[in-house]
Amino acid sequence: MADEPWAHNRYDLQQARSPDAPETAEFNDPRGDFGWIHSYETGSTLDGPGIRVVVFTSGCLLRCLYCHNPDTWHLKDGTRVSLERAKTALQAYAVPLRAMDGGLTISGGEPLVQLHFTKRLFAAAKEMGLHTALDTSGFLGARADDEYLRHVDLVLLDIKSWDPETYRRTVGQDIRPTIQFAERLAAIGKPVWVRFVLVPGLTDDPANVEGIARFVAPMRNVEWVEVLPFHQMGTFKWKAMGLNYELSDTSPPSPDLVARVIGQFREAGCRTR
Known part of the structure; x- marks a missing residue:
């Protein structure tokens, strides 16, 4: 993959490549012969079990205030790649x-924007004997039917807030589709890692954390x-794209705040790290 012209680093700004x-x-492509990819990463140990290749697709309907890759919001900022080319590159690993x-x-962006491309790439990975993980906000979870989820071993589900008003302020969308997707995954027993981004002054309210914890436990x-x-790793992208970054003066959470939130999840009965 290293010699592929579409193999960009996720930390680099990508604009108007397509x-x-x-x-x-x-966007609604019923075939999935081509996809738009922002970047990829090899050797990841954070995005599922073992050592992984992570493909970051372009396209997202959320506008998270803390998004560190706003250049994944639009398909046009990604590189158009054929499914066969992506499969060949994956096969090498x-x-x-x-x-x-x-x-x-x-991951993304939001992989479920490119439903058929990602489904076919997951299916190819399973044919190669690989574990598969979908990193999603769940907002488009209704698009992932049973056939799609059959090719997915693990869902990394971002629950960005519990309070509906905080959720809408944080991402610009409604929380209900994510909650419904989480309940569906629970009903079918699909393995899930819940992810929660802790932002001081935005998502850290104890009641907000408690709501997620009690829902998930x-x-x-x-x-x-x-x-x-x-x-603040993505701040430069907001500035380079001429976007208003509301969290420019927000500091990372203190160790005490992180410990408090982890403690809340654990006290509710969640296995937390």
Whole structure:
């Protein structure tokens, strides 16, 4: 993959690589022969079990205030890649990934924007004997039917807030689709790692944390709750894209705040890290 012109680093700003791409909100490709990819990463140990290849797709309908890759919001900022090319590139890593109990994680952006492309790439990964993980906000979870989820071994589900008003302020969308997707995953027993981004002054209210904790704790399919501290690594992208970054003066959470939130999840009965 290293010699592929679409193999960009996720921390690099990507803009207008596919200016003729369709608008993200209107995108509906029933075949999935091509996809738009922002970047990829090899050797990840944070996005599922083992050592993993992570593919970051373009296109997202959320506008998270703390998004560190706003250049994944639009398909036009990604590189158009054929499914066959993506499969060939993944195949080159299949043997070492299997040896390291790893696999493929598809993140974004939001992978479910490109429903059929990501489904077919997941299916190809399973044919290679790889573990598969979907990193999603759950907002488009209704798009992932049973056939799609059959190719997914693990869902990394971002529950960004519990309070509906805080959720809408944080991401610009409604929380209900994410909650409904989480309940569906629980009903079918699909393994899940819940992810919660801890932003001081935004998502850290004790009642907000408690709401997520009490919702998640009874779900036997939830293997982990991961508390992810807010950071400023994507600030330069907001500035470069001429976007108003409301959290420019927000500091990362203190160790005491992180410990308090982890404690809340654990006290509710969640396995947390």
